[in-house]
Amino acid sequence: METTNTFAGVPAPLREAIVARGFEKLTSVQEAVLSSEGTGRNLRISSQTGSGKTLALGIRLANDLISTDDASTVARGAEGPRVLLITPTRELAVQVADELRWLFAKIKGVAVEVVTGGSDISRERRALNKSPAVLVGTPGRLLDHMKSRRLNCSSFRQVVLDEADQMLDMGFRDELEAILDFLPKDRCSHLVSATFPAAVKRLADRFQENPLHVEGTRLGVANADIQHVAHRIRPRELNAAIINVLLHARGERVLVFVRRRVDATELAERLSANGLSAAPFSGELNQTQRTRTLNAFKNGEQDILIATDVAARGIDVPEIDTVIHADVPADVENYTHRSGRTGRAGRKGRSVLMVPAHSQGRVRRIFSSAGVEAQWQPVPSPAQIEKRYTKTFRRDLHAILADSSLVSKKQTSYAKFLLEQPEQRDPLEILAALLQMAEPKPALQGYSIAEVSEGSGHSRDSRGSRNPRNSGPRKKGSFGAVQSFEINWGTAKGATASRILSHLCRRGNVSSSVVGAIRLGPAFSTFEISKDSSDGFEKAASRPDGRDPNLNIRRSQGNSKPDYARRPKPHRGKRHDSYGGRAAAAGAGSRG
The missing domain is CATH 3.30.70 (Alpha-Beta Plaits)
Incomplete structure (x- = not known):
């Protein structure tokens, strides 16, 4: 009953799907969209990554998909697509579509289709011929279908520009302007952006009339579920510092941010050369490679992903444990957007920033603007890495001891055999020997990295490490x-x-x-x-x-x-x- 009251304003078929998905409460942006003031209005949402904005949009869009005759089961007439969502990348389009599919699953007749560059255009045309109720796509491919008249735009009642700031950064201004000319004038227009520089405001004003401003998460303010850690380093020890952090985070899913495509490739290769399996994710990969790499990261087959800021716009993985900033973010919005990839859906996360000595002042200003109380810590040492391995091993051991079903009969039988040997060995010796064999050791012990004191400048940076692999x-x-x-x-x-x-x-x-x-x-x-x-x-x-x-x-x-x-x-x-x-x-x- 309490859960039902929590989602009282959500349409019935969506409420059922949300509860089944395990949600316990709405986020601030979802509550803002549900408010009476937001009904029937054009929404201009300022919201950071991980705030639940896709679900919020789905709740808002559902009212135009559900028939008033039977709000629990029937979709409105399908004379053509009724909802259009425009995203900057194929990966984000696919993930938005996946989320809307489970959200709208209880509304009969609502199909969600995706059209993006790099996909089979013939398959997309067949899908468009079936008039899906919801269409998600990237600007270039959407414009192709509009120009070829394969896509009937007159039926659109709700249009969403998602990640508007990034679409402009990626050079989609001309495509967006052309798409707007195809859309009907009597539509509802919603726009989502993490930041609102002048260019985004101009686009928003052309796209919307009399919008309601919804502030899901205040711009530049970091997620409270994220622990923020800063490591002072010498630039020449960056690789070694990242390796130590990754070894200390063994078993976690980690996203490492870099600025350029070449950095993603080179860092991934350097980590792999040091025994850490890492995959680059950038515009250098073709679409098939990007999809395969992202799926491997989502499914847990790949624990470490090295991504550029632009490519990472398509990453929506709730279970990312740690984000590492291999370089200092451009500004506070860039920092909070990167960090927002972790600590999602109520989970705790960690954001780790590598700070060259000469950038300490800039980083402190970023933390201050974001309202972040960062912990300035030395880079994990080899001793700390080994201690973390031991702690994890002992935790897993106690979990097995607490659940006898995790131990096979074969193992139990051999344990009995060892204890009954005529040599009458001390059980303590047997147990210690087994622990010695079973306790994992890191393939790489980590690097010894001298701590950089607060306020150190370039002169300390130049000293560096004498280890040639760190230099x-x-x-x-x-x-x-x-x-x-x-x-x-x-x-x-x-x-x-x-x-x-x-x-x-x-x-x-x-x-x-x-x-x-x-x-x-x-x-x-x-x-x-x-x-x-x-x-x-x-x-x-x-x-x-x-x-x-x-x-x-x-x-x-x-x-x-x-x-x-x-x-x-x-x-x-x-x-x-x-x-x-x-x-x-x-x-x-x-x-x-």
């Missing part, structure tokens, strides 16, 4: 003796300095700190490896490589030169890649 790029003139190598990969086959650097680190099992100048040629490229690391690199790089079997690495032979059309400048740019390598060549700074 960042060396300044020109301090690299020391080098050995030259060549690889049969040049610009004619898509080689860039950044791609070669990633390949060398993975193939040769080295840190980017030991890689010197990279010179690109049409068919071959040359590069330098620190003399101290060259033998180990050569041994590792000479092994067969299943990923790139046709790429061969060898020491440069005397004065012989690869097939260069011209000799480019050495790859020693002024700017260093914060992920341990030097600044990438052309194209490396593209958006995700």
Whole structure:
């Protein structure tokens, strides 16, 4: 009865679905949409990720889908789609559609279809011919169907722009303007955006008339269910710090944010080289790869995802335990949007920010604007990582002891056999031996990272770690003796300095700190490896490589030169890649 009263304002068929889904109460944005003031109005919702805005929109849209004759079961006439939701990415479109499908499941005749770029357009046309009540899509593909007259827009009664700020950031302004020209004038128009800069306000004013402003979560204010942690680091120890945090979070689902596509790829490869399975998620992947990667992350097959801000707009996974910011967010909205990927649906979460010493002031301002009381902590040490492993193991052991059904008869029989041996071993010795065998040890012990004191500046950053695998790029003139190598990969086959650097680190099992100048040629490229690391690199790089079997690495032979059309400048740019390598060549700074 109490649950029924909690959802008293929700239409009956939706209320049944919400209760069955396990919801106990509405969020603030859902309550605001249900208020009497919101009935029949155009809604302009400012809401952060994880606030329940999709469910709120579903509740608002349902009134135009349910027949007044029998509000519990029947959908209104299907002369064409009645509801249109526009999202910036395919992944977000699919997830919005999935949520609306279970929400509208008790309304007979309501079908939800998705049309997005990268999908089978013939299948979409067949689906549109069936006049689904609800259509979710991305701007480009929706406009294609509108222009071809495959999509009848005259029947739309409710239209939603979701993640409006990100659609503009991704360059969809022209498509959105064109879509608005196809839509009927007598529609209800709803707009959702985490932020409202001037460009979004102009679009909103063109899209809506007399909107009701609904503030689901105040802009820039972080979720109270999230623990915020900041680690002061030296830039050259970023990789090592991320590895330690991931080892300490063993068994958790972790989303790591980076700015650029190339950063996602390179960081994933560096983590994999250190025994941590991580997948990149960015615009460099084709649609099939993106879908496969995201599904693996959702299903728990992949625990660590490295994503760009743009690509992550399509990630809606409630069970993310930890978010790691590998670089400092652009602003408070960027920080709260990233952090909002965890601590969702009433779950607790953790947001971990890597803070170079020179960025401490900026980060404190972000925390202050977001109303966050962050915990400034040292990066987890190898001892803390091992202690966490032991604690997790003992917790699991006690869970098994508390439930005898988790122990097989075979194991019980062998335990009895051990205790009945004629040697009369002390049961304590047997138990200790079994614990020694069973207790897991991290495949990687973690790195020793010196604590950076508050207020440290660039001078402390430059000291760095003496561990070559933790070290960042060396300044020109301090690299020391080098050995030259060549690889049969040049610009004619898509080689860039950044791609070669990633390949060398993975193939040769080295840190980017030991890689010197990279010179690109049409068919071959040359590069330098620190003399101290060259033998180990050569041994590792000479092994067969299943990923790139046709790429061969060898020491440069005397004065012989690869097939260069011209000799480019050495790859020693002024700017260093914060992920341990030097600044990438052309194209490396593209958006995700």
